[in-house]
Amino acid sequence: MGNNERVEQADSTKTFELLIRIAELESQNLALCAENKRLRESLGLPKEENNEIAFTSPLLNKHSSPEEKIELFMSLFRGRTDIYAKRCYSRKHDNSYYIPACKNEWVRGVCNRAQTKCKNCFNRELLPLTIEVIEAHLRNKNENGAGIVGIYPLLPDDTCLFLAIDFDEEKWEKDITVFRSVCKEFGIPVAIERSRSGNGAHAWLFFDEPVTAISARKLGNALLTKAMSVRHEIRFTSYDRMFPNQDYMPKGGFGNLITLPLQGGARQYGNSEFIDVNSFLRRICMADITFGKMQKILALRAGVYQPFPNLQVCLKPKTVG
Helix, strand or coil: CCHHHHHHHHHHHHHHHHHHHHHHHHHHHHHHHHHHHHHHHHHCCCCCCCCCCCCCCCCCCCCCCHHHHHHHHHHHCCCCCCCCEEEEEECCCCEEEEEECECCCCCCCCCCCCCCCHHHCCCCCECCCCHHHHHHHHHCCCCCCCCCEEECCCCCCCEEEEEEEEEECCCHHHHHHHHHHHHHHHCCCCEEEECCCCCEEEEEEEEEEEEEHHHHHHHHHHHHHHHHHHCCCCCCCCEEEEECCCCCCCCCCCCCCEECCCCHHHHCCCCCCECCHHHHHHHHHHCCECHHHHHHHHHHHCCCCCCHHHCCCCCCCCCCC
């Protein structure tokens, strides 16, 4: 190994260690702020001035109506609304699976799922994604998750409104920390959700308007490539896949689904929730990734733009209603 390679490896290792330390300090800061607030309230002291970014849109709170909360949820996690998938559980085989929600499921004389696959059924009548369906998902308490909702991110015109990256199995916590730091370096808003099992995470990136799935996936690959260059000694073994998982709509199918977050039952154990709540709230209020922002990052990957400092975030206020 030459001297230059040794220097590059040392710099990369140092960068990774600094990113980990930054994440640890951010977590400690949140805990200290919460403790500070609790102590001031117990002593009857006035609240400190809020030095956080001023939000241009009102946050929902505990007094907001269920309809307002669901509307906000649906404004973020936008996929196909003409169909959705639901989770089922088989006691016989002790496993779970997803199927497109159908109006005629198990209707006697109409549904013959035991003999015919749903995609080949002439009586299939797929159900739309509604406020009622989302509410049931958020309130779901089934111990096996039966009834929770999966959304299809790939739209019929091969575009999408979000990109989700799945990190699973060992070392996912370190990998997601580096990935989040890279997104922050690019100025990319990202929401990190702990998975239903608690043994992984989803990184959610939301777009301002529909973008081609192939462009969204290129963006994801660009961010992952940069993250792996920071943490090159471990080739992101926790990375599983992206959603949408296809560049184009497969013939006769809908593309891969992803389970929506904030599942009622899993939340009882601290799962299916967002790890950095403050960051997620800021993401809700401030903005999605614009097409111009994405194009700049893809150009950066190709070497057209200079490194991160020249990139600027384009934020768009998000309103409810």
